[in-house]
Amino acid sequence: MGQITSTWNKTIKEFLRQKTVLFWTIGWPIIWVLIGSFSFTGDAPPEIVAYTRGAISISMMVFGLMTAGMANLPGNIAQDRERGLLTKVMSMPVSPWRDFTGRILALLAFSVLSAMLVIAVGFACGARFFFTGIDFVASLAFILLIFVASAGIGMLIGTFVKHVHGAIMSGVGLTVVSAALSGVMTPYAYLPSVLQNFARIYPISSANSAITFLLVGEEYAGYNPLSLGQTVATAIIALLLFIIGLIAYSRFCWKKE
Amino acid sequence: MTENLTKEYGKKEVLKKVNLKISKGEFYALMGPNGSGKTTLASILASVKSPTEGKIEIFGKKPEAAKKITGYVPQENFSSPLLTGKENLMYFAELLGYSKKEAGEIVKGLLKKVGLWEDASKRVSHYSGGMRKRLEVATILFPGLKLLILDEPTTGLDPSARRKFLGLVQELRNEETTILLITHIGADADLASIVGLIDRGIIIAEEQPEKLKRNSGLENVVNIETSIKSNKVASLLTNFSEKMKVLETETGYRVFTEDVEKATPKIVRSLNEIGCKVIRIESVKPSLEDVFFKLTERKVTEAD
Secondary structure (H helix, E strand, O other): OHHHHHHHHHHHHHHHHOHHHHHHHHHHHHHHHHHHHHHOOOOOOHHHHHHHHHHHHHHHHHHHHHHHHHHHHHHHHHHHHHOOHHHHHHOOOOOHHHHHHHHHHHHHHHHHHHHHHHHHHHHHOOOOOOOOHHHHHHHHHHHHHHHHHHHHHHHHHHHHOOOHHHHHHHHHHHHHHHHHHOOOOOOHHHOOHHHHHHHHHOHHHHHHHHHHHHHOOHHHHOOOOOOHHHHHHHHHHHHHHHHHHHHHHHHHHOOOO | OEEEEEEEEOOEEEEEEEEEOOOOOOEEEEEOOOOOOHHHHHHHHOOOOOOOEEEEOEOOEOOOHHHHHEEEEOOOOOOOOOOEHHHHHHHHHHHOOOOHHHHHHHHHHHHHHOOOHHHOOOEHHHOOHHHHHHHHHHOOOOOOOOEEEEEOOOOOOOHHHHHHHHHHHHHOOOOOOEEEEEEOOHHHHOOOOEEEEEEOOEEEEEEOHHHHHHHOOOOOEEEEEEOOOOHHHHHHHHOOOHHHOEEEOOOEEEEEOOOHHHHHHHHHHHHHHOOOOEEEEEEEOOOHHHHHHHHHOOOOOOOO
16 A cells, blocks of 8 residues: 555645646636636526536536646656656566556546536536436546546556657647547537547547536537447447556556666 | 676667676676666666576575665656655655655654755755755665665766765665665776776676776876867877877876876977967876776767
8 A cells, every 4th residue: 555655645746736737737627617607608598608607617627637637647657757767666666556556546636626626616607507416426437437538548648658748748739639629628519520420439528428418418418428339338448548558558667678 | 696697679789798796785886988788787687677688686586576675776866856855755665665654754864864854845846966866865775775776876966966975875885785886987986895897788897996997007197187179189199198098088188108207298398389288287096987998998988
């Protein structure tokens, strides 16, 4: 446990003390919640405005989770490798699995913090949701899938992009582009059919739509993403990304040359 | 101990059947230029890299099994600049399996030992290069570590920080602790009980530093600080040097001559004639860099 908690401690402190990490994972989504809440809702009836703000808050929460997994995690891995910390840790009696678990748990804690703050700001801006207890639990499961998929992609970036800035920029770029193309940042209904198909396959946008469907309603999700086939595919692809990322990390980052 | 240790990267052989034996409690300095294989050798001993061939034993154990008793300080500044000095050491203490309470006590002692206790709560980003290196050395001072491997620890430190740091390394010497210092600086290697010179993956000489200098046959070295450095100056100085060898230094040149007294005024005159002022000229004892140069005809600071 000591090795997991020590890595957890180190990683979470590094996340919380890095201004760029805080900005991209918490600040940026909050800025968009504020902009979205007051700019894009126009003259719509108050009830619709409140749910639209809810949908925007969910999208931005998902964006924050994506940034945490796809940019902060690879940045952290690349940083540790570049400054020789991974070499140092490899020379110690430390198991790669414990190092990995500590990192992922720190990322999870940081992602939860980001998600809570973004949703809290959304609430403060008038966002409203309607859901039952089961919907809420199901939403948490989809949030976990987003986390898992983002962390998997992040581990792949962190493993194969060697330099810190390269890893962070690749992560941010992939987050922004994939969020835009898959309907996380744009309404599903406005996407061309090719991208609508992509939005259903890409586990992050699929889970985003599922959460929006569960907490705000189908008209805000653009379609019903909760078919059995899509739900199972989302879970499998998210888990696959995580497993592939995990294998890459433990094989290549900890590889003895 | 290593036996016929070989390391290849593709077709390039970085270490060629290296046999290295370091006794318990010895302070061994491995000196060589960049690319000579010294860091690769250190990484293999620290179990970070695998050898292509050969045998390694650290206190009778294979490197992987010896991780618990081996402390390694890589060349890079690996401490986290976002954490405080104390937090960095706590991280390593807990990685080594100490409980929070035990770790707290040990870390306090280590910070005092390396002279950083008063700066323990400062973030490492506010540390100087020397302070950061001392903190990183503290990561190999945890109880139970018997082999300490320091890879180029003084690189990038200013002279004062370097002296302070070497003072700390000297204090680590005891009968139970074996130190392997990797360096390309002769003055650092001079502190060791045994110095091994490595070039192109082969240990070319191994001896006590004074013996190494004595056995090299170098007796008279003229150290010249010049106003300019150029090919013309170097080529002129070769006329005064034994076997036409002249070693370029940071501030000038070193000339190896048999008769210093005779050669000195001639050197000054010749340099003045070509418009090069001699700022300082002195007869000095040969250094380990000189020995390396004599043996390989290459500067130890030269990359391979």
